[in-house]
Amino acid sequence: MKRILVAVDGSDTSLKAARMASDVALRFGAKLTLVHVVPKLLLPPDVYGLTIAEVEKEHRAYADALLEKAVKALEEPGLDVSTTVLYGSPAEAIAEEAAAIDVGMVVVGSRGYGAVARMFLGSVSDRLVHISSKPVLVVR
Template identity: 40%
Template sequence: MSQHQSAQGILVGVDGSAESDAAIRWAAREASMRGAALTLVHVVAPLVARWPIASMYANISEWQRDNARHVLEQGVKTAHACVADSRFTDIHSETVSSSVVPALVHASRSQTMVVVGSRGTGALGRMLLGSVSTGLVHHSHCPVAVIRPEAAVVDGTAPVLLGVDGSPASEAATAMAFEEASGRGVGLVALHAWSDVAVYPMLGMDWSEYESQGHEVLAERLAGWQERYPDVNVRRRLVCDQPARWLIRESEHAQLVVVGSRGRSGFASTWLGSVGSAVAQSADIPVLVVRGSSTGSR
C-alpha cells in the first residue's frame, strides 16, 4: 500500500461510515473493471481553537492521525475483499489535512472519477445529499459517483440508464454512459424528456410535433456512439415531462444512472440542481454525474 495519490485513476473519499464503505466497494469493482488505480483519501479538517479551549485538544492531532490510519487500513481491506481478481493490487491510500470538499475537488483534477457516499458521518436524513457529495457534483473536475449504503443488490445484467437533454453538455454524459455499459457488457437505456416541468394537455396542442422533436434530439445525441460501441444494445425512452421523476422511476430497473452536470438552462449547475441532484437523492442505485468537460477513458 503506497501513501501517495496516483494520477488518472479512481479516487474515493473515505471516513469510516457505512456510506464510505459502500463507496469503497463500488469504486474497487469499477477500478478492477477498468484496470485503473484506486486511491483512498481520508481528509482531516484542521481544528481551530483558542486558549484555554485549545489545551483540551492538545492530543487531538495524534487522535486524528490514529483514526485516519485505522479508517484507511479498514478501507483497503474492504476494497481487497470485494474484488474477485486477486491480481488487483493497485490500491493506494492518503491522509490530507484540509477542508474536505476543497481537498477532493483539487484531487479530482488528476483523476478519472471521484466516488463518495451519499452522505457522511454527520448527515441527518436520507433525502438530503451530504455537503461533500453536493459540493463535489457541483465543482469536481471529473465525473462523480454518488453511492448509497442501503441500495438493493443490483442485477448485473440490468442496463445503464442515461439522462439525455438537448444541450452539448450532455455529450460527456453520453460518452461515459456508453463506456460504462460496454465495460459491464450490458445494454443502455437513453431517456429524454422534452420538458423540464409537468405538462398538462392544452386544446390544440400538437403532441406529435413535440414527440418528433424529442426523437430528433435522441437521434442527434446518440449519433456516432452506437457505431463506436456496437456491443451496446440501446433502447430509446421518450417521455413528455419531469425528467427527474422518470429517471428515478426507470432507475428501479437499471444498475447505474448517468446524468450531466448542466443542461438546457445554460446556467452551470442549474439543471443539476433540478434533475441530477434529485436523482442522486432518491435513486437506490449508484448515480454518476458528469460535468460538461468530463470524458472518460478506459
C-alpha cells in the same frame, strides 16, 4: 482511466462507495486511491485539553486506522489500492486531489458521519459534484 479517487470516512455508505469503485477499477484496470480528509479544528485545541500537535497526531492516527480498515474490506486479487490523508475542508480537499492528471473520476458516498460530517448531512458530496473538475459518482 488511470486512477479512481474514493473518499472514505468509515460510514457504511462510504464503504459501499469504495466497493463499487473497486469493481469499476478492476473492470477498467484502474488504480484505486482511498482518501480521508482530516478537517480543520472547530474548537481551539485547549478545549480538548491537548496541544495542536497532540490533536493532529490523534486525527492522523484515526485517519490511518480508518483507511487501513477500508483497504482490508476491499481485498480483491489484482486490485491496486493506495491511501492518502488530506487536510482541510472535505469537498475542497477532495476536489483538489482529484484535479491530478491521472485521476479519471471521484467516488463518494451520499452521506457520511463523524464529528464534522454529521454537520454536513450529505453536503460534502453535493459540494463536490459542483466544484470537482472530474466526474463524481455519488453512491447511495
